[in-house]
Every structure is written in structure tokens, then in C-alpha cells.
Amino acid sequence: MTASSASMGEQPIFSTKAHVFHIDPKTKRSWIPASSQAVSVSFFYDSSRNLYRIISVEGTKAVINSTITPNMTFTKTSQKFGQWSDIRANTVYGLGFGSEPDLNKFIEKFQEVKEATRLAAQKAGNNGVAAVRPPEGGEAGGGDPTALHGGGSPKHQQAAAKASLPQTTAEAQLRYENDRLKLALAQSSANAKKWEVELQTLKNNNGRLTCALQESTANVEEWKRQLQALKEENATIRGRMLDLEAGSAPDAQELRRELATLRSRAELLDRENKQKDKELEALKRKLEDQTPGKADERLKALLSENEALKSAAQRLQDQLCATQGRQAAWEQLAQRIAHRLHDLRDLQHELAALLSAS
Template sequence: MGEHLLNTVNCHVFHVDPCTKKEWLPSSTQLVDVCFYHDVPRNIFRIISIENNKVLINSTVHPETTFIKSSHKFGQWTDFYSKCIYGVGFDEEVDLNKFIEYFDEVKKQAAQDIFTNSLVLLKEMQSNDSSVEQMRYENDRLKIALAQSCCNAKKWTVELQMLRNTNRRLKSAVEESIANVEKWNQHMITLKEENAQLKNKICEMERCGPTKEILEQQNSEMRARLVDALEKMAEL
């Protein structure tokens, strides 16, 4: 959007003698336009005057800038930033008074804009403060959650180690049981073989007609072996 022209007055422009710092010297050779501008992008107000491509006035109006009416047709002000002193002279006092009105109006607008900008900045700061507090709150919650997770992780590590130990013991017990079953099966096979041998001997003796004493002796031996086998099985 650039600068927006607010008002224009026609007057003589002066500046202070840089040597004496007291006397006024003419900056313009004749009546020139002195314009009030609003720099929209930068949100500032300026007074500009140019004659034959020469900048006579380039002043930023600040709320603290003071315009002094030195006489009925002459007034002056000091730029707030550059500290340059500008003077304007008019043919009629009424024209000077109009210039003062424009000047004061621009000052008020500049003050209002600064106030508005300050409110916006304050709201942004308050919003940022709220965001910071929210971030701190979330950060504290994350710290608590992290601490709880670490505690749970330690607890789970201990429980996992206990499960591993229990698993090793169960595995050892199963392996031992399997070994005992295999050993018991081997004994059963041995007993079956001995039982078969005894049956064969009994059959052979029956065919040969053994005496009663021999049968009783063999029967006792067979009982002793059976008792011994049962005791061995009991030990397993």
C-alpha cells in the first residue's frame, strides 16, 4: 500500500544554522508543499517537503514530538529520532494554526497506533506466557510419566529375570523326569525279558517232569527276583 497522503500545506521551510545553532536559515527558495503522510506498512506518520528534488523536511512524528509556535506566523519542532530542528513560516497566522491542528492530529493518531500496537504486543506476550506455562505443565507430566516408565521397566526386568529362573528350573525338572522315565522303561523291558525267561523255564520243567523240590526252589528264586525288581522300581 505504501504511504498515504493525509494533508498538504503551503509554507516556507527553514533550518537552524549548523554553525551558530541559533539563527534560522531558509531551506526553500519560495513557498513549498509540506505534506503529512501515513506510512501504512511501517505504521508511522511523516512530514515530507521536497523542492527541486532536494529534501527539505523528512521528519517522523512521534507522540512526544512538540510543536512550538514561536510567533504569529512561525513555528518549529525537533525530530524525535534525528534531532533535526525544522521551522515553517506562513503568510497568515490562520495557516499556521491549521498546520498546528494537522500536527496535533497526527500526533494523536501516532499515539493511538502505538497504544494499539502495545496492546497487541501485550496480548501476544500473554498468549506466549500461556503457551510457555502449558509447555511447562506438559513437560512436568512427561517427566512424571518417564519416571513411572523407568520404575515399571525396572520392575518388569526383575519379574522377567524371575520368570527366566523359574523356566530354567522347570526345564531341568522336565529333563530329569524324561531321564527317569527312560530309565524306568529300560527296567520294565528287563523285567519283561526275565519274566519271559522264567516262563520258558517253567514250561521246560513241566515238560521234563521236575520234582517238587526243584519246582519250589525255582519258584522261590522267581519270587526273590520279582521282589528285587519291585524294590528297584520303587526307588525310581
């Protein structure tokens, strides 16, 4: 069946519009567009050979010329795409429809024609005569079709001649199964590539999360060093407070400045601690989504250390408050001593005046 035979007055028993694809004959893994746009795909009954064909023509080129056999299977691979294998043409056809109902109608007609072909083949096996009749109720024309003419290229005539040769059922079934296995292998290879990409993406995400965890661990170590430095400064301030009994005003002023600096640093550390808490929570959620193994244990340990740092910071804050209270007491004591010294100076002046008067 060629493009010319489909245009010489033969009426299809069913027609629809679809984009036509052929499987890549080299790789068997990808589709090659056979039509530049949606074209008419029709079922024809070849009365001269008593068989059915699926034919689609774009311009002068026949993009589909498939003889339907009882062993053919049309597979719906998505909502708008389906495919079938033609052993005699040694290819796999794919059709992309505009909507799912169009695909379902095509599948129904395919099954109907396939069943008619099977019954005709069974009857021919019993009677020795092939008598195939087209199913009634075709969409694009209900009359009896005329004989389809075989004009066209020698390649198409050669394919039609091969299709008419007798073939055992076992050989046809083996070829059909072999073609199905090739198609399944192509789909499996495509899925394997997709899985490889997803696996690599997961590895990259895991690597980024691991780097973030290491950075957070380094930050915790830095917090520990800062806390130790604050503890040492606090001990130094305690010692200097003990030496404050001399009541030196410059020393008290310097102590107040150091206390203000220490308080500012403690507040800054507390803000940084809260910010890191948020980052650690976000990191924990990401790690739970990716790899909840050793990374989760390390994160728990990191959270425990963070809680310990919080407790240490709180103790330091309490110590600061206590130091501030003691500073206020020392300042009051210094003021009292200053008043006493002032009173002593006044007494000294009065005694000197009395001694000079006598």
C-alpha cells in the first residue's frame, strides 16, 4: 500500500489525527519524528489481499504502512501516546494524539480490527480460504471500500510482497516477542540513565550538606574558645574586684568599661548562638531528608554541644549580674570611704586651726 493507493478513491473505515514517530533503527532507544505535524492516520481494508492496513501519508510520503496481524499489540504508554510493533516492516510505530479520548478511540478500533483479522485467520485455517470483512461503523466512511492499488516505489512493493508470503505462527510470535524485548530494553536503558542522574543529584546534595555540617562543627569549636576567653576575663575581673578595697576611682571607672564590653560581647554571642540554632535546625531537616545515618548522629552530638554552650552562656550571664551587684556595693563603699576621708580632712584643718590659735 503506497501513498498513491490511499488517494485513489479508497475510503478509510476509521481516521484520526496524530503525530507519527518511528523508533530509531540504530539505538532502539529513542523516537524519530516521521511527520512534521499531525497527519491523518487511517485504517483501510485491502480487499485484494483480504487484510487490514494502517496508513498515514504526509504529502507524497507514506509515513505509516502497517499490515495488521493477530499477534500485534497496541500499547498505551501515556495519556496521549501509544505504540505498536510491526514485525514485517521491522519497526515500531508511535502515535502522539491531541487528547486521551482520541487515543482511546484508536485503541478500540485497533482491537476491533485485530479481532476481525484473528477470526478471519482462524476461519481460513479451517476452510483453507481467507475471507476477511471490514468491521461496520467506521467513522470516516461506511460503504464497501474498493480494491487498493499497489502503485508506488519498488521498496514499498517489495515490502508488500514480503508481507504476503506465508509465515508460521511460531516464527511470527518469536519475532514479535523479540521486538517487544528490544523495546523493553530501550525503555529500561532510558530509565537507568534517569536514575543515574537522580543518584548523582543526591550525591551532590549530600556533599553540600556534609560541608555545611563540618562548617557548623567548626563554628561550635569557635564558640567554645570564645566562651573560655570570657570565663578567663570574668576570673580576672573577680580578682580585680577583690583589689578594689583601695577605693581608687580610676580603677572603678576602668572596671565599669570592662563590664560594659563584657556585657556587649555576651549579648553578641547570644545572638550568634540563636542564629546558629536556626541554621542547625534547617540543616537537621535537610539531613533527615537525605541521609539519616551517621550525619544524624553527628548532628545530635552537635545539638548537645550547642545546648551545653547555651548553659555556659547563661551561667556567664548570671556571673555578670552578680559582678554588677558586687560592683554597685563596692561603689557605695568607695563613696562612703571618700566621705570619711573628706570628714577627716575637715577635722585635720580644724585641729590645725586650734593648734595655731593656742
